[in-house]
Amino acid sequence: MSWTRTFLAVLARDTAVARRAGGGWAQASVFFLLFVLLAAFAIGPETRAQGPIAPALVWLAAVLASQLSLDHLFRADLDDGSLDILATAGAPLSAIAAGKATAHWLASFAPVTLLSPLAALMLGAKPDVLIPLMVSLAIGGPAFVFFGAMGAALAAGRHGGGLLVLLLSGPLLAPPLIFGAGVIRTGALDSPDLKLLLASSLMALVLSPLICAAALRVHLE
Amino acid sequence: MFSYFANPERFQNLAKWLVPPLGVLGLLGIAIGFGGGLFFTPVDYQQGEAVRMMYVHVPAAWLASFAYAFMAMASLISFVWRHNLADAAAKAAAPLGASFTFLALLTGALWGKPMWGAYWVWDARLTSMLVMLFLYLGYMAVRNIVPDEARAARLAAITAMVGAINLPIIKFSVDWWSSLHQPSSVFRAGGSAIDSTMLWPLLIGALGYTAFFGWLVLVQMQTELDRRKIARLQRRMAGGRVSRPEAAQRSLGDD
Amino acid sequence: MTELLDMGKYAGFIWASYGVSIVVILGLMVRILGQRKAAKVQLRALEDKAESANSQ
Numbered sequence: 001m002s003w004t005r006t007f008l009a010v011l012a013r014d015t016a017v018a019r020r021a022g023g024g025w026a027q028a029s030v031f032f033l034l035f036v037l038l039a040a041f042a043i044g045p046e047t048r049a050q051g052p053i054a055p056a057l058v059w060l061a062a063v064l065a066s067q068l069s070l071d072h073l074f075r076a077d078l079d080d081g082s083l084d085i086l087a088t089a090g091a092p093l094s095a096i097a098a099g100k101a102t103a104h105w106l107a108s109f110a111p112v113t114l115l116s117p118l119a120a121l122m123l124g125a126k127p128d129v130l131i132p133l134m135v136s137l138a139i140g141g142p143a144f145v146f147f148g149a150m151g152a153a154l155a156a157g158r159h160g161g162g163l164l165v166l167l168l169s170g171p172l173l174a175p176p177l178i179f180g181a182g183v184i185r186t187g188a189l190d191s192p193d194l195k196l197l198l199a200s201s202l203m204a205l206v207l208s209p210l211i212c213a214a215a216l217r218v219h220l221e
Numbered sequence: 222m223f224s225y226f227a228n229p230e231r232f233q234n235l236a237k238w239l240v241p242p243l244g245v246l247g248l249l250g251i252a253i254g255f256g257g258g259l260f261f262t263p264v265d266y267q268q269g270e271a272v273r274m275m276y277v278h279v280p281a282a283w284l285a286s287f288a289y290a291f292m293a294m295a296s297l298i299s300f301v302w303r304h305n306l307a308d309a310a311a312k313a314a315a316p317l318g319a320s321f322t323f324l325a326l327l328t329g330a331l332w333g334k335p336m337w338g339a340y341w342v343w344d345a346r347l348t349s350m351l352v353m354l355f356l357y358l359g360y361m362a363v364r365n366i367v368p369d370e371a372r373a374a375r376l377a378a379i380t381a382m383v384g385a386i387n388l389p390i391i392k393f394s395v396d397w398w399s400s401l402h403q404p405s406s407v408f409r410a411g412g413s414a415i416d417s418t419m420l421w422p423l424l425i426g427a428l429g430y431t432a433f434f435g436w437l438v439l440v441q442m443q444t445e446l447d448r449r450k451i452a453r454l455q456r457r458m459a460g461g462r463v464s465r466p467e468a469a470q471r472s473l474g475d476d
Numbered sequence: 477m478t479e480l481l482d483m484g485k486y487a488g489f490i491w492a493s494y495g496v497s498i499v500v501i502l503g504l505m506v507r508i509l510g511q512r513k514a515a516k517v518q519l520r521a522l523e524d525k526a527e528s529a530n531s532q
């Protein structure tokens with residue numbers, strides 16, 4: 001099977017599964033909105049006090065929502081042997097990993113990006129940060145999902161758990177979060193932070209499928 | 222060269238020679254560095270006696286980074302060439318590196334309190350050190366959680382390499398991040414020019430720490446080889462007799 | 477000697493940082509050398525056992 005065909009087939013299947021399962025699409029969005037609600041409780045009812053940190057909180061909520069349930073990304077396919085079958089059929093593992101990560105991005109980060117202006121406004125953000133917020137989330141999303149997928153692939157074995165995924169991908173999420181929050185802080189779309197964020201995403205898009213493939217091969221050995 | 226030392230016999234012979242001098246060098250270097258730092262160095266005109274904490278902080282910070290580089294290199298060798306001893310080296314380096322990262326953070330905090338007025342500031346160096354501690358913990362978690370030794374070794378090697386690729390980026394991003402926040406008046410440890418009367422315990426201390434690290438890595442590798450021998454013997458005694466050539470084959474690698 | 481040991485107002489921080497460094501260094505050493513010794517002892521016991529089993 002060619003790379004592109006494998007990628008598209010996995011993407012289509014995982015998206016269908018997520019839609020059929022129902023929870024898949026909603027889970028990240030609900031987590032995201034709940035985080036915002038709880039953050040508001042933690043800070044207090046004064047919206048003016050929340051204003052300056054609102055975009056940063058939204059960023060944090062989006063990042064955490066994208067890591068949610070990430071540890072299941074490869075485990076089900078590994079356990080029921082479907083990954084083994086695909087691999088023996090000659091499907092490139094990197095295409096499988098890229099397809100699954102993209103499906104996860106569609107199910108988690110994309111809806112959260114669309115919801116982000118609403119959340120930011122609820123937290124008292126100024127309207128002029130809404131565009132930079134959405135753009136930076138859209139550009140930075142792949143970095144979080146694909147770096148997270150790396151941790152998920154490494155921890156995909158029967159004994160890996162959520163803890164392992166967190167420990168493995170957590171440190172890698174620091175740079176894109178720094179750049180993403182930087183875009184918000186400067187509030188400008190031509191800031192170098194946005195370029196660095198884009199660079200992080202591109203690097204994750206290239207590196208992650210390769211690393212995931214190496215890790216999955218170890219699990220299949 | 223890697224394959225030369227892939228032979229456990231050759232490694233054992235080399236280690237037998239290297240272990241005692243490294244141990245002596247390490248402990249002596251640490252003792253001299255500490256003693257010199259405590260008693261035989263001048264007081265800094267700006268920091269006063271507090272400068273003495275530099276002599277425990279800087280070598281720990283150096284070793285923390287060095288150990289990570291070492292672990293990543295060993296992981297690369299073990300992953301690409303399926304080199305068992307390199308894997309043992311990486312495995313041995315991780316807890317040492319994590320311990321010294323922890324020490325660097327702790328002594329940094331103790332030094333920071335009198336100098337910055339706070340135990341913890343989100344200084345670029347402290348922050349990237351903290352991220353590195355998490356990288357070490359991730360590596361050790363893989364080794365602890367994955368039960369199958371061979372699989373754990375390969376996954377851990379990937380983890381270490383990914384961390385090594387990301388460390389410079391993390392370092393850069395944290396510098397970037399803290400330059401936005403930090404008041405420029407923050408005191409910078411050491412600065413560019415350290416007087417030679419203050420430099421010698423620092424260098425000897427760093428050398429001692431490094432030798433100490435090398436010593437304990439080698440000792441752990443020896444332990445690992447012994448453990449493998451034990452496992453082999455136990456397997457043999459448990460029943461299935463292993464023929465001689467097969468046993469010899471095994472001792473050379475792949476189990 | 478008391479003059480040497482007097483570290484002024486930072487004494488607590490200085491002794492704490494040296495103390496914790498020494499504790500960690502010694503702790504690592506004791507642990508790792510202990511593991512080495514335990515492995516050696518176990519290996520020797522097993523080898524003796526294997527030898528006596530072979531010679532029978």
